Amino acid sequence: MxxxxxxxxxxxxxxxxxxxxxxxxxxxxxxxxxxxxxxxxxxxxxxxxxxxxxxxxxxxxxxxxxxxxxKAPVYRFHDRLSRETVAEFDLGDLADELSFPYVLQxxxxxxxxxxxxxxxxxxxxxxxxxxxxxxxxxxxxxxxxxxxxxxxxxxxxxxxxxxxxxxxxxxxxxxxxxxxxxFTYPEKFIKIGTYFDYMEQDERVAYRNYFSAPDEWGNLFKVAGEPPLPAIWRCVIPMRVDETEEEATREDAIQARLQRFFPKDGDYPVAYANVYTVSQCxxxxxxxxxxxxxxxxxxxxxxxxxxxxxxxxxxxxxxxxxxxxxxxxxxxxxxxxxxxxxxxxxxxxxxxxxxxxxxxxxxxxxPAVRKTRLDELRRTAEDREAARTYMRRAQLIESLEAAAAVT
Ligand SMILES: Cc1cc2nc3c(=O)[nH]c(=O)nc-3n(C[C@H](O)[C@H](O)[C@H](O)COP(=O)(O)OP(=O)(O)OC[C@H]3O[C@@H](n4cnc5c(N)ncnc54)[C@H](O)[C@@H]3O)c2cc1C
Structure with a gap:
């Protein structure tokens, strides 16, 4: 009933x-x-x-x-220390099984x-x-x-x-x-949105990017924002464990962080900056x-x-x-x-x-572990079958299949 x-x-x-x-x-x-x-x-x-x-x-x-x-079919991993692009994954390589072969931003x-x-x-x-x-x-x-x-x-x-x-x-x-x-990570993450167009300045940048660095890694993504305002690039960067939200969101601290991440002439035009506590539960x-x-x-x-x-x-x-x-x-x-x-x-x-x-x-x-990991990632991206397996996991296709198999 x-x-x-x-x-x-x-x-x-x-x-x-x-x-x-x-x-x-x-x-x-x-x-x-x-x-x-x-x-x-x-x-x-x-x-x-x-x-x-x-x-x-x-x-x-x-x-x-x-x-x-x-539409972001491509994402890239970069080494912030060597400034080299380590790996590129293209969801077009999964077009045979995807109706939407891209990440939608x-x-x-x-x-x-x-x-x-x-x-x-x-x-x-x-x-x-x-x-x-x-x-x-x-x-x-x-x-x-x-x-x-x-x-x-x-x-x-x-x-x-x-x-x-x-x-x-x-x-x-x-x-x-x-x-x-x-558990909760000891460091918080700051997300800064800027109107600065990274892609126009550096051809290695795609709509979705991960930057590896032992001191201050970063993620960089483009979103449409609120047209007619320019599109926004979002940088997610970890804060120091002892850094407060107040310190991290001061204008000079935001500018300094963005300059460390990607040095450029002049100030960054900042759209917003938010601090997040991050947990795995x-x-x-x-x-x-x-x-x-x-x-x-x-x-x-x-x-x-x-x-x-x-x-x-x-x-x-x-x-x-x-x-x-x-x-x-x-x-x-x-x-x-x-x-x-x-x-x-x-x-x-x-x-x-x-x-x-x-x-x-x-x-x-x-440094040795870092090199091994980056080399592995490079090899994965260069081998089409390994790259497909990687993307099936990263795009949550594998998790959906595993969940569906649970009875
Ligand atoms: C920096 C950052 C970037 C992220 N980027 C991504 C990404 O690109 N892709 C992705 O998949 N995930 C991402 N996430 C995670 C994503 O933001 C969350 O998983 C998502 O918001 C969860 O949605 P939700 O509706 O479950 O919860 P929420 O978005 O938190 O919504 C919960 C709602 O419940 C309301 N609420 C709370 N308590 C009560 C109450 N007692 N009574 C009534 N209403 C209540 C709140 O006001 C809120 O509106 C990111 C997270 C962070 C921190």
């Missing part, structure tokens, strides 16, 4: 909105609760790997977002905005801003969720299931008593009773390789079809344990392993 109560989604970020849209297309009623008054211009994620673009296409979004983003806040612009006006697309989830209780056949309303008063909502898409500090995860297992389970987790509430990782949001969207898509089948009474709740096992495998064995390895690769200090 179909359930009566809507699914409650905690959060209104990108994973929540993709889940909401996927549930909507399945005909499952939902209420999404977002603590902020309006969508936040979140400058974190901007890289969508090919399988993720394909999933967004299945929700009718690719035709909307691809023309507004930048598209800021995550634009995805949220787009979904809301296309669907937010409908009565059955129920997204409530300035609604904060403050607590939850589980019952045999429903959940209740405590919500703080815009006027400061409280309300208790009844739902069939509660999905925590409320980010790394998830109150849903904590309220359900689910452990978050992992996975929830022990993505389901406890009628509570489910997806996105950062279930797993967080460093941004090298651009995997966090991609994995969250993969969670949302996997979960939506299973939750719809359970909600309609076509499958038992055990199907949601399969969701948990499948996506836990992808997060723990692939995304965590890959992002930790990516950071080690870029920051390696031992």
């Amino acid at each position: 179909a359930e009566r109560d809507p699914v409650i989604v905690a959060g209104g970020g990108p994973v929540a909105m993709v889940l909401a849209l996927a549930l909507h297309r399945e005909g499952v009623p939902f209420v999404a609760l977002e603590t902020l008054a309006e969508p936040f211009v979140d400058q974190r994620a901007a890289s969508y790997h090919p399988p993720t673009v394909e999933m967004l296409d299945s929700l009718g979004l690719a035709a909307e977002i691809v023309p507004e983003g930048l 598209y800021e995550q806040y634009k995805l949220v905005r787009k979904i809301l612009a296309l669907h937010g006006g409908r009565a059955d697309f129920d997204v409530r801003f300035s609604h904060t989830v403050t607590g939850l209780a589980q019952h045999a056949d429903h959940v209740t969720v405590d919500v703080e309303l815009p006027d400061g008063t409280a309300e208790t909502l009844r739902g069939s299931w509660l999905v925590g898409c409320d980010g790394g500090r998830s109150i849903v995860r904590k309220g359900a008593g689910i452990d978050f297992v992992g 996975v929830a022990e389970t993505f389901r406890k009773g009628r509570v489910l987790l997806a996105g950062d509430s279930a797993h967080v990782n460093n941004p090298i390789g651009g995997m966090g949001l991609n994995g969250g969207i993969h969670d949302a898509m996997n979960l939506a079809s299973k939750l719809a089948a359970v909600w309609r009474g076509e499958a038992g709740p055990d199907l949601l344990d399969l969701y948990s096992r499948q996506r836990h495998r992808a997060a723990a064995d692939f995304t965590q392993a890959q992002t930790i390895a990516n950071k080690k690769q870029l920051e390696e200090r031992d």
Whole structure:
């Protein structure tokens, strides 16, 4: 028998909105609760790997977002010390198996905005801003969720299931008593957006770049920004362990950091600078009773390789079809344990392993180990089959296959 109560989604970020849209297309009623008054211009994620673009296409979004983003089929690894380009990977080499053989560069806040612009006006697309989830209780056949309303008063909502898409500090995860297992890096990362066009100055630069350096590695990516303003190049660079956010975001410190990374005449035109604490954690389970987790509430990782949001969207898509089948009474709740096992495998064995390895690769200090790693990367890029295997892992194709194989 179909359930009566809507699914409650905690959060209104990108994973929540993709889940909401996927549930909507399945005909499952939902209420999404977002603590902020309006969508936040979140400058974190901007890289969508090919399988993720394909999933967004299945929700009718690719035709909307691809023309507004930048297609990046190629990415490069550079050695900042020798200034040499060590490796280039071209997703065109996987064109035989990909519908979208490129990484789409598209800021995550634009995805949220787009979904809301296309669907937010409908009565059955129920997204409530300035609604904060403050607590939850589980019952045999429903959940209740405590919500703080815009006027400061409280309300208790009844739902069939509660999905925590409320980010790394998830109150849903904590309220359900689910452990978050992992560690936090001692150094923070700073992301600086600049209008300076690196590609115009240096032909080695592609839309997506990784720079290895024992003292200060860096990632450099181009995003469209907000036309007619110029496109933005985003540099992600580690901070010193003893450096405070206040020190790192001072104008002179930002300029000095950008000059160390890529010396040039004159000041950099800076669009924004944000500091992030970075952790590697996975929830022990993505389901406890009628509570489910997806996105950062279930797993967080460093941004090298651009995997966090991609994995969250993969969670949302996997979960939506299973939750719809359970909600309609076509499958038992055990199907949601399969969701948990499948996506836990992808997060723990692939995304965590890959992002930790990516950071080690870029920051390696031992000159001999560093040389060996860079030589290996060079050989991988030069061997077409090895490069294909590498890209299948880096673009999360392998993690999706491994997750699908979990029964
Ligand atoms: C520097 C950096 C770069 C990154 N780049 C990439 C990239 O290129 N590709 C990639 O895949 N990933 C990237 N990531 C990771 C990516 O940003 C996150 O994985 C992504 O934002 C997770 O989306 P989410 O919807 O799960 O969580 P969030 O984006 O954190 O959204 C959670 C939402 O829940 C709301 N919320 C929180 N608590 C409550 C509550 N109690 N009640 C109601 N609402 C609540 C919040 O306000 C927020 O809107 C990057 C991360 C960083 C730090």
